[in-house]
Amino acid sequence: MKRKYSVFLKNVGSCSDRYCAAYGQDYSLRELFERAASIELLSGVDIVLTPDILEDIPAVEKLLKSTGLKAVSFAVDHFTQAKWRQGTFSSLDKRTRQEAIAATKEAMDIASGLGCDLVTIWPGQDGYDYIFQADYIEERTLFAEGIKEACRHRSDVRLSLEYKLKEPRTHSYLNSVGTTLLMLDEIAEPNCGVALDYGHALLGYENPAESVALLHKYGRRLMHVHINDNYRLWDDDMIAGSVHTLEYLEFFYWLRRTSYQGWLTIDQFPYREDGRDAVEESAKWLDCFEAVMDAADMDEIGGILKRKDAVAASRLMRELLFGKQNV
């Protein structure tokens, strides 16, 4: 598989959590681009269209050009502003819904203007927290209608929806690969698909490899991949490969098997680390996993899957990791 690694631009900077507003220093837009560009394995960048970025798209364009980084995707900021606190496309407030749609259309135009055909939507505020707090049917219907309208804005840009079980809400509407595919069926637009976040899949007790398979089976919907790692119970957003090993190998197998041609975008929260160095680590792990799969025999693996034999699966994994003569 051709290595196409990207990163969310601000991942190479600093971040905060709900307790500490600033674990690290600030970086200028130029510094962020340069830090990303300094990582040899990366060739692209994903950018969240937060208000500060929207104010200076020409600067973004210039820095893309000067660093040679490809704009892989633009993510609409549907989550950092208080106005989205009770949802974006699913908001019960009509004006808020219209703003959410307008921001998406604007993002599609910006993307297209910068030679990028992919916009990412992570509706993290669309959901609920409390029992008896929400009308699960009506809000989902509003959500589908809003995305549909955005999709129709222009057919030359794709919208990829990113699901996540929870956080910042205790319950998200797009909470799993299954409900997201149902939502896509409801939206029924050809330029709408899924951005699979590896860590989000793990968090929901999904096997990310199986999620790739499901996205393929039910309409070939996989448009984008976000990469990070966690301990399965929360979106820890750690260095990719720092926790899971075998699940990553199976994930890469299924990306190849389903002929995924898109990018892998590193998306993590390096609270206490130097952001650039943490991203570089992720890229190196990804490259190690790719190398293992390059050396693997895809037909042999396919044959083992057809045996449904745990002992054979165990042996395969052991050999992938430690070589055929490992014991």
Added chain:
Amino acid sequence: MKRKYSVFLKNVGSCSDRYCAAYGQDYSLRELFERAASIELLSGVDIVLTPDILEDIPAVEKLLKSTGLKAVSFAVDHFTQAKWRQGTFSSLDKRTRQEAIAATKEAMDIASGLGCDLVTIWPGQDGYDYIFQADYIEERTLFAEGIKEACRHRSDVRLSLEYKLKEPRTHSYLNSVGTTLLMLDEIAEPNCGVALDYGHALLGYENPAESVALLHKYGRRLMHVHINDNYRLWDDDMIAGSVHTLEYLEFFYWLRRTSYQGWLTIDQFPYREDGRDAVEESAKWLDCFEAVMDAADMDEIGGILKRKDAVAASRLMRELLFGKQNV
């Protein structure tokens, strides 16, 4: 809502776990029926068609008649026999798949013969345990084909599929409300729907009330409900109401709101309790929850859901439980 409570027949008996083969004593078929019938709140019974039951359907018929219990649903035994260890409808072995289909058709005929139009399928063995053990696409396709064939056997009996995140496999194919609805779309038969197990929904970090809403929104697919309780992380199969309270109230609200007319079948594992008494406790809890909802103002609740206001939701729940002048 009209109270229609049933129980899985053997729940009033004894059960085992993977360590202890017999926590309690054995009961004859007649004793089981009599124990179930002795619980005033119950008016029906669900029966798993294990080999011992299949041997004597006439006895079942007689006991149904003598106890006056309604046969609510027959469940196909796709999970207690070693031959299903690597799956039933999704098995890679053609003969095993055919047996799974045949057992289902037989169950449909038995049900119909006993005045029951509902068969339950819990494909607990259809899934996988290990990474790199399964072809997630092919096995799901086989599963859909098998269910489709069974559905077409006769249109006067409905097949309800029961999902569960895991156990006995570490990963089930029908693992969530979302993937189950996708499977139903693939199967595309009108007499196929879902048996929602309250505890299975909780186990998968689903909010059971929301699962009811989703089953309604995406095709009015809810055909049956299984009831029990757990601590959210495992299918503990405890007395219904012994752990959760507010989630149950919301669940009953959505059952009413979506006009569910089916049964609530108690489905628990009373390892260390007298099975009959544990079931009676469940029935009493259910009746308490129903009474709360009988006294509630459905329009008021609907209005609160439209406000998306956590404080209002909290107050509503407090008043449902402790009355309007509780503080």
Added chain:
Amino acid sequence: MKRKYSVFLKNVGSCSDRYCAAYGQDYSLRELFERAASIELLSGVDIVLTPDILEDIPAVEKLLKSTGLKAVSFAVDHFTQAKWRQGTFSSLDKRTRQEAIAATKEAMDIASGLGCDLVTIWPGQDGYDYIFQADYIEERTLFAEGIKEACRHRSDVRLSLEYKLKEPRTHSYLNSVGTTLLMLDEIAEPNCGVALDYGHALLGYENPAESVALLHKYGRRLMHVHINDNYRLWDDDMIAGSVHTLEYLEFFYWLRRTSYQGWLTIDQFPYREDGRDAVEESAKWLDCFEAVMDAADMDEIGGILKRKDAVAASRLMRELLFGKQNV
């Protein structure tokens, strides 16, 4: 049990998460005090000694006096500043450890000066995130030494340690009731105890009632209680009582049984709610639970616990909630 409810002062204001820096408006110190004081059921306040508060202790003193709120506890800010990113008492950097100790001593002096004998320490940054990142033995030893030194600063102020499984680190050192009690044994100072956070206990699959019992059994260590609610898998910091019901009743039973005389301090994150109203809801729930326990027969409950009978426990809970003639 005498109702003594307090709240963390800033809970009646606004809060942020890692995505959104400000969900609500800012409130002045005076406004925060007045909002807390406007909640009838509250008679105390807990205050985190963040830099802004430390700058104006006289203002705090004046507002305590004018509102009549009792200063229940002062919490040392060992978690909002970047300098603590790799730990406080357990930091490998000696100067950082000394700062952590000095801040604690200062808090003890401030508390004492304001008529309060309790200081709370939540060492949220003391732990680790990654595999192979930490020396689990050495860092814990440093932690114990630091707390010991702080305890010896003055014997008229108590230090209560608050444990939590994780967050902001993926792994905390004080992660459970068990390891915290071991740490207390290592510290071996009489003025050191535990601040039990109800939600933290739930998060770690502890039963909070059992945690109270353990804190009593192993040295009568319970000094303080924080109250909130969550879905068991994360520290959602929701309105107390909005999720759990029966666990709260059992919690109050064990507080009474072990003669807890301290305060219940509401500690939640009302991201999308009006902070004051969310806190008032919690106080009202607590009062409802207390009222249930006031009406309960403690001896009857004690007798049921000695039967180890799940059916009897279920019936007891049903009767506590719905009355003796509920069905």
Added chain:
Amino acid sequence: MKRKYSVFLKNVGSCSDRYCAAYGQDYSLRELFERAASIELLSGVDIVLTPDILEDIPAVEKLLKSTGLKAVSFAVDHFTQAKWRQGTFSSLDKRTRQEAIAATKEAMDIASGLGCDLVTIWPGQDGYDYIFQADYIEERTLFAEGIKEACRHRSDVRLSLEYKLKEPRTHSYLNSVGTTLLMLDEIAEPNCGVALDYGHALLGYENPAESVALLHKYGRRLMHVHINDNYRLWDDDMIAGSVHTLEYLEFFYWLRRTSYQGWLTIDQFPYREDGRDAVEESAKWLDCFEAVMDAADMDEIGGILKRKDAVAASRLMRELLFGKQNV
């Protein structure tokens, strides 16, 4: 580290779960011994003293001799018989407690007679399922008293206690490394320690490597290790190494660092696999991990732990797995 791998004898046979009473065929005692002995990497065996085994200890002795397998530990059967359903040492029934103690003393005598100085106690039935079901203080006190008495039976045999968060009870008394160490302090006998089950530690969101460190720090209590794997949320008892990789490496590092000299006993449930082959797989994974640690520089690792640097930790792990020039 010298490889000393053992297996629970019946692991090379067949097993059941709560749905299916027999996934595989039966094996005679002789066959079980021979199957274990046929795995080259194994040199010992652990045996649970179930009634069938107790009936023919001479046969066990003969088979130990003929196969050359060392008896590593005998586990008392405190979990497969209905009489233990409400606890063993913590039972409220005095006669049950006496039986539990007597069975332990008998096991100590049998062990000693077969040249083995280690008895394992897994009190899986000691705990509770329901809220308001148990007196957490009294039952724990009874437990400690019972173990104390057993320990004093003979000082030449050690008793190792195995903790587990839950299952078969929803809540165990020995539920974590912390509460187990507290219990050991209460028992206060020199021949009492801990049998750490790798999967049980994972299940409780413990990092098994850290659990080894804690057992060392608080009294050098680690006496025995059980090995298997799972997905962190349940005791799946899978092939060791089939899920986790990096956590295993850190686990082996801390075993070496704390000079653990005991055995690693494979303890898994191969529901759908040939038991012997599944055990052999585990042994091969363990050997691979040991080989990685043999090649690692212990001082280099120790130095990295002292830096508390996630990027350095990530690089270390990547190099352990893929070599120093992996990218």
